[in-house]
Amino acid sequence: MPRISLDGAPIEAQAQDTVAAALLRAGVTTFTRSIKYHRPRGPFCFAGSCGQCLMRIDGLPSLLACRVPVAEGMRCERQNGPLGVENDLFRAADFLFPEGLDHHHLLVRSRLLGRVALEIARRLAGLGELPDGVERPARGELRRVELAIVGAGAAGLAAARASGAGALLIEREGRAGGAQLLFGAPVDTEVGRAELLLDAECVGLYANDTDIPGNALLAVRHRDRLLAVVAEHVVVATGGVSQPLPFPGVDRPGVYAARGLLALGARVGLELAVVGEGEEAKRCAEALSRRGYEIAMISGVPRRALGNPVKAVDTAAGTRIRCDAVAIAQPPAPLHELASSAGAQAHFDGAGFPVQTDAEGRTSVPWLFAAGTVAGKPAVPSGEAAGSAACR
Numbered sequence: 001m002p003r004i005s006l007d008g009a010p011i012e013a014q015a016q017d018t019v020a021a022a023l024l025r026a027g028v029t030t031f032t033r034s035i036k037y038h039r040p041r042g043p044f045c046f047a048g049s050c051g052q053c054l055m056r057i058d059g060l061p062s063l064l065a066c067r068v069p070v071a072e073g074m075r076c077e078r079q080n081g082p083l084g085v086e087n088d089l090f091r092a093a094d095f096l097f098p099e100g101l102d103h104h105h106l107l108v109r110s111r112l113l114g115r116v117a118l119e120i121a122r123r124l125a126g127l128g129e130l131p132d133g134v135e136r137p138a139r140g141e142l143r144r145v146e147l148a149i150v151g152a153g154a155a156g157l158a159a160a161r162a163s164g165a166g167a168l169l170i171e172r173e174g175r176a177g178g179a180q181l182l183f184g185a186p187v188d189t190e191v192g193r194a195e196l197l198l199d200a201e202c203v204g205l206y207a208n209d210t211d212i213p214g215n216a217l218l219a220v221r222h223r224d225r226l227l228a229v230v231a232e233h234v235v236v237a238t239g240g241v242s243q244p245l246p247f248p249g250v251d252r253p254g255v256y257a258a259r260g261l262l263a264l265g266a267r268v269g270l271e272l273a274v275v276g277e278g279e280e281a282k283r284c285a286e287a288l289s290r291r292g293y294e295i296a297m298i299s300g301v302p303r304r305a306l307g308n309p310v311k312a313v314d315t316a317a318g319t320r321i322r323c324d325a326v327a328i329a330q331p332p333a334p335l336h337e338l339a340s341s342a343g344a345q346a347h348f349d350g351a352g353f354p355v356q357t358d359a360e361g362r363t364s365v366p367w368l369f370a371a372g373t374v375a376g377k378p379a380v381p382s383g384e385a386a387g388s389a390a391c392r
Helices: 019-025 089-096 111-124 154-163 178-183 258-263 278-290 337-341 379-391
Strands: 003-006 009-012 054-057 060-064 075-078 139-150 167-170 195-197 200-207 216-222 225-236 255-257 271-275 294-298 304-307 310-314 320-322 325-328 368-370
Touching (some): 009 019, 139 154, 139 379, 154 167, 154 178, 154 225, 154 379, 167 200, 167 225, 200 225, 225 379, 258 325, 278 294, 310 325, 368 379
Parallel strands (some): 167 195, 225 368, 271 294, 271 325
Antiparallel strands (some): 003 009, 200 216, 304 310, 310 320
16 A cells, blocks of 8 residues: 655555545545635545645645545645644634734735735745746647547537547546446446547647647646647537535535545545435435445535534534534536636526537537536437537
8 A cells, every 4th residue: 555644744545545535534634724714624526626625745736635646655745834734823813803804904004014914914825835846847749630529427428429430538537437427327438439538637728729720729638748639629528516505614624525525535434414405415315325424414504514624514403413524415517617718608507607508519619519517408418419510
């Protein structure tokens, strides 16, 4: 088993762990401190979207602990805790400024004291320090394809099968199937004549203005190399991301996304309070129960979560439920940012911002299509429609 270290202390990990999974298995729940008030923060989504697990790893600042696989001898250091993350004295800001801290107007009656206050605030709010050394340049590669499909969940797989030859299917995880695998549901992972690229994350999508023919340019991080992919058309099938609920204590360590816990390689206790309603909460509770958790269901929005890490939840009905952790089971919000950055229109539907498409998945950008949760549509039929239309 690989051994890593956290702030100099050894941690035993398992071979398939991420840094986040290894630390949670070791009982570490505070991963960092919030920028302004230095409140304790721990991972929530386990999908690289919430930013609550940023750590310095092997000398590189602000890496997502939930996305970094462990390796023998890996050095992990927690950030934004200048006097120690576990007992950060700067958390007293909550008590010293109960109405909130507006550092822009702190000590402004004196120009000198105002400058001192701003400098102190700047130093206390930093997210990490510069890397220990210069990173080794990554290998680069240029590719040209007819169709690029981002996301190999049910929608992306359906688009790939409908598209025919010449399609490149890009998936950031190590296997295809997407969220349905979390629930043990059968997923057709055949990709037809498309090429499947695993462990590949699309980090940028742009209109192509290079000399190479093609409408779109994708920046893809694939293991130890960077790919520039020029494509005629793109189908975005990025799915959704877990969201918290607005109630006191939801940002404390020990509150996690239910889907995140299903993807996590470690368990975070035995007794789990699942907060949510409807089909999403039911599916998550059943799947978490199969993972060995004892489930207590909480419908509606709780009054507050208590403890650090959270060990109890007060419900709206006035009861207190004790637990080892809390799982938020909300329907995922469309992960629209990649499509929106390329100019696709999105609209708020009450729960998120799905990308606007026609019946065949076309967006407001002529070469860009969207399918599945990101477009607020059923995965397989919308994927098939988008893949077929894009290849035409």
